[in-house]
Amino acid sequence: MANLTLVQAINLALVQEMEADESVVLLGEDVGLNGGVFRVTEGLAQRFGDHRVQNTPLDESGILGAAVGLAIAGMKPVPEIQFEGFLGPAYDQIVNHAARFRNRTRGAITIPMTLRVPVGGGIHAPELHSDSPEAIYTHSPGLKIVMPCTPYDAKGLLISAIRDPDPVIFFEPKRVYRAYREEVPEDEYTIPIGQAKVVSEGDDLTVVTWGASVFQCLEALDGLPEDVSVELIDLRTIDPIDTDTIAASVEKTGRCVVVHEAPMTAGLGAEISARVQERCFLHLQAPVQRVTGFDTIMPYYKLELEYMPDANRIGKGIRECLAY
Amino acid sequence: MPKNTVYETDIEFLSILDEDAQFDESLGIEDGEPILSDEQVVYLYEQMWIGRQLDEIAFKLQRSGRMGTYPQNKGQEANAAGSGFAMKKGTDWVVPCYRENIAMNLHGLPYHYILLHWMGDERGNQIPEGVLCTPISVPIGTHMLHAAGIAWSFKLRGEKDRCAITYFGDGATSEGDFHGAMNFASTLSVPVVFYCQNNQWAISVPREQQMASPTVAQKAIAYEMPRIMVDGNDIFAVYKATRDARKYCVENQTPYFIEGVTYRLGDHTTADDARRYRSEEELQQWMAKDPLIRTRKYLESRDAWNDERQLELETHARKVVDEIVNEANSIAEPTTSEIFDSMFAEIDDDLRIQRDTMRTSSIGQNPEQAGLKAQTQNA
Ligand SMILES: Cc1ncc(C[n+]2csc(CCOP(=O)(O)OP(=O)(O)O)c2C)c(N)n1
Ligand SMILES: [Mg+2]
Numbered sequence: 001m002a003n004l005t006l007v008q009a010i011n012l013a014l015v016q017e018m019e020a021d022e023s024v025v026l027l028g029e030d031v032g033l034n035g036g037v038f039r040v041t042e043g044l045a046q047r048f049g050d051h052r053v054q055n056t057p058l059d060e061s062g063i064l065g066a067a068v069g070l071a072i073a074g075m076k077p078v079p080e081i082q083f084e085g086f087l088g089p090a091y092d093q094i095v096n097h098a099a100r101f102r103n104r105t106r107g108a109i110t111i112p113m114t115l116r117v118p119v120g121g122g123i124h125a126p127e128l129h130s131d132s133p134e135a136i137y138t139h140s141p142g143l144k145i146v147m148p149c150t151p152y153d154a155k156g157l158l159i160s161a162i163r164d165p166d167p168v169i170f171f172e173p174k175r176v177y178r179a180y181r182e183e184v185p186e187d188e189y190t191i192p193i194g195q196a197k198v199v200s201e202g203d204d205l206t207v208v209t210w211g212a213s214v215f216q217c218l219e220a221l222d223g224l225p226e227d228v229s230v231e232l233i234d235l236r237t238i239d240p241i242d243t244d245t246i247a248a249s250v251e252k253t254g255r256c257v258v259v260h261e262a263p264m265t266a267g268l269g270a271e272i273s274a275r276v277q278e279r280c281f282l283h284l285q286a287p288v289q290r291v292t293g294f295d296t297i298m299p300y301y302k303l304e305l306e307y308m309p310d311a312n313r314i315g316k317g318i319r320e321c322l323a324y
Numbered sequence: 325m326p327k328n329t330v331y332e333t334d335i336e337f338l339s340i341l342d343e344d345a346q347f348d349e350s351l352g353i354e355d356g357e358p359i360l361s362d363e364q365v366v367y368l369y370e371q372m373w374i375g376r377q378l379d380e381i382a383f384k385l386q387r388s389g390r391m392g393t394y395p396q397n398k399g400q401e402a403n404a405a406g407s408g409f410a411m412k413k414g415t416d417w418v419v420p421c422y423r424e425n426i427a428m429n430l431h432g433l434p435y436h437y438i439l440l441h442w443m444g445d446e447r448g449n450q451i452p453e454g455v456l457c458t459p460i461s462v463p464i465g466t467h468m469l470h471a472a473g474i475a476w477s478f479k480l481r482g483e484k485d486r487c488a489i490t491y492f493g494d495g496a497t498s499e500g501d502f503h504g505a506m507n508f509a510s511t512l513s514v515p516v517v518f519y520c521q522n523n524q525w526a527i528s529v530p531r532e533q534q535m536a537s538p539t540v541a542q543k544a545i546a547y548e549m550p551r552i553m554v555d556g557n558d559i560f561a562v563y564k565a566t567r568d569a570r571k572y573c574v575e576n577q578t579p580y581f582i583e584g585v586t587y588r589l590g591d592h593t594t595a596d597d598a599r600r601y602r603s604e605e606e607l608q609q610w611m612a613k614d615p616l617i618r619t620r621k622y623l624e625s626r627d628a629w630n631d632e633r634q635l636e637l638e639t640h641a642r643k644v645v646d647e648i649v650n651e652a653n654s655i656a657e658p659t660t661s662e663i664f665d666s667m668f669a670e671i672d673d674d675l676r677i678q679r680d681t682m683r684t685s686s687i688g689q690n691p692e693q694a695g696l697k698a699q700t701q702n703a
Binding site: 029030032034060085086124125128129264292294295296299306313317321 | 392445
């Protein structure tokens with residue numbers, strides 16, 4: 001066991017998968033000697049050589065397109081995009097190529113690729129360094145979307161992602177990168193893609209969230225009266241979504257609040273809300289509440305904390321839903 | 325038929341005031357006078373000095389937690405100053421990246437706007453009326469297309485004496501949109517100066533890993549674009565190249581490509597530590613090529629500068645920058661309604677309700693929703 005930050009846990013998973021499998025290669029802007037702008041790939045170029053930890057030209061479309069080519073030919077590429085705001089130029093390669101190859105070749109060509117991307121706000125970063133675009137890629141069929149928020153989950157899920165035969169987007173909540181440490185086993189272990197985690201059990205209401213918002217929700221739960229018992233679910237994987245865990249919880253509690261940083265409209269809160277009413281209609285005692293970012297451009301950092309759901313706003317959402 | 329050479333070309337490199345402050349009279353003198361008068365050089369030297377002072381203070385503000393990430397322009401000032409000065413303020417458009425503070429300022433943007441941008445405040449992008457400058461652009465390599473579009477509008481409206489200039493780094497030329505911009509500008513044949521500040525690095529990625537070509541300028545060949553390389557730390561070469569490029573663009577209604585060979589003397593941004601990837605030796609070599617040092621030497625050689633004036637300038641620059649910082653700091657805290665108000669010319673009901681309640685939860689937005697127990701009204 002080692003006491004690791006999220007950054008270190010991800011780094012450890014990369015080291016172990018690169019050691020275990022020669023076909024795992026990393027590519028991206030500044031991932032080499034510099035170890036990436038968040039130092040997630042620190043030490044890897046020195047350890048595995050530049051050819052397996054490739055600094056690329058400043059071209060996101062190029063990074064993803066080349067990764068697709070590597071994957072077609074039997075490699076297991078792990079491309080990094082520096083910030084979620086720069087996925088734009090790579091969109092075509094992700095959605096129109098990586099996501100489609102298996103289906104359009106009826107399984108003849110597959111893309112075992114793990115795209116790592118720091119995501120989300122709250123670190124006082126410049127424009128386009130704080131967005132939450134996970135719903136865009138969830139809406140695009142053919143991609144698995146993972147967003148762990150603890151060092152332990154990140155290691156296990158990243159190993160699963162790299163071993164997965166299909167393209168996975170692995171979102172890393174940058175606000176949590178160095179926020180705290182926890183015990184992470186040295187040995188390799190996996191956490192299955194598609195399994196949510198019940199962070200705390202409760203009977204009165206279910207909160208569903210993922211990424212850095214998990215910590216905002218925990219803070220909100222701390223602020224609730226003693227006699228209120230809330231079940232908190234960290235999705236960990238966004239696509240495929242673990243509807244069973246959510247439904248089992250809401251059948252028990254009868255109330256559900258979904259929390260996410262991304263804008264509300266057509267966000268994942270809408271999807272989860274739809275699933276809850278499909279599966280738990282007769283158990284529901286209140287409408288599903290969404291506590292999310294607003295339907296606006298993510299503001300620059302002076303106002304970012306007003307935009308992102310914080311413990312106060314989440315707490316209100318929970319109390320209203322309870323009182324309904 | 326035998327095999328023939330069907331295309332041959334070359335790329336020129338222009339240097340007038342070299343790193344030892346030697347002035348090439350054959351290139352730098354026109355009609356018996358230097359292409360920039362002493363007063364003009366003094367003015368540009370002062371602008372470069374203020375630009376650098378702004379960098380110093382911005383760095384300190386960031387380190388003391390009063391500003392977010394900031395990219396210093398240090399070492400590259402002659403590119404922005406010389407080219408910005410050569411373009412026509414109020415007529416031409418400036419489409420910058422983030423290492424052209426001086427060009428933006430020369431075209432009328434008060435410096436505190438730039439600070440506000442990096443202080444996490446959109447009002448830093450609220451370009452004042454009449455300033456023909458797009459805001460600092462963060463997604464690398466994508467904004468040059470806007471310059472092509474702006475120049476196209478000149479053509480569509482028959483505005484013959486207008487030109488756009490766009491700035492970008494060496495790394496930016498790897499993006500597909502860079503090539504799109506070059507292709508659009510050259511096929512539509514519109515007046516844009518593409519100014520690449522080749523500072524040798526894109527964060528930690530050196531030029532050789534960024535591109536196989538030894539120059540950036542040769543990328544213009546594929547677009548049949550006239551091109552020139554200049555010593556980007558030489559205010560005369562930058563000025564002359566841009567002045568001539570602008571003239572060429574306007575007269576021929578075509579784009580033009582300039583590669584300014586330069587170096588960033590600071591870290592990539594305040595979030596970076598350049599010692600991780602580049603050598604002290606390389607840095608020292610470029611320190612000696614500092615545009616400020618050689619410009620000062622030139623002025624001194626013409627008796628247009630001395631230690632006393634230097635001291636005055638340093639005091640003046642500190643005062644000017646203090647005022648800029650005060651201006652940026654004295655702006656009122658932004659209100660939460662600003663998150664919403666500029667989303668559209670007129671915002672829709674959903675946005676209005678979100679703005680007025682600062683809530684997305686349906687019950688929170690409308691506590692009177694049927695079935696809500698009375699005691700939650702003040703929840
Ligand atoms: C599309 C995009 N990808 C990645 C980044 C992150 N990033 C910011 S600056 C930079 C390097 C830019 O290098 P260059 O174009 O040479 O400009 P310089 O910073 O050297 O002036 C990178 C990779 C970004 N801002 N936008
Ligand atoms: Mg550069």
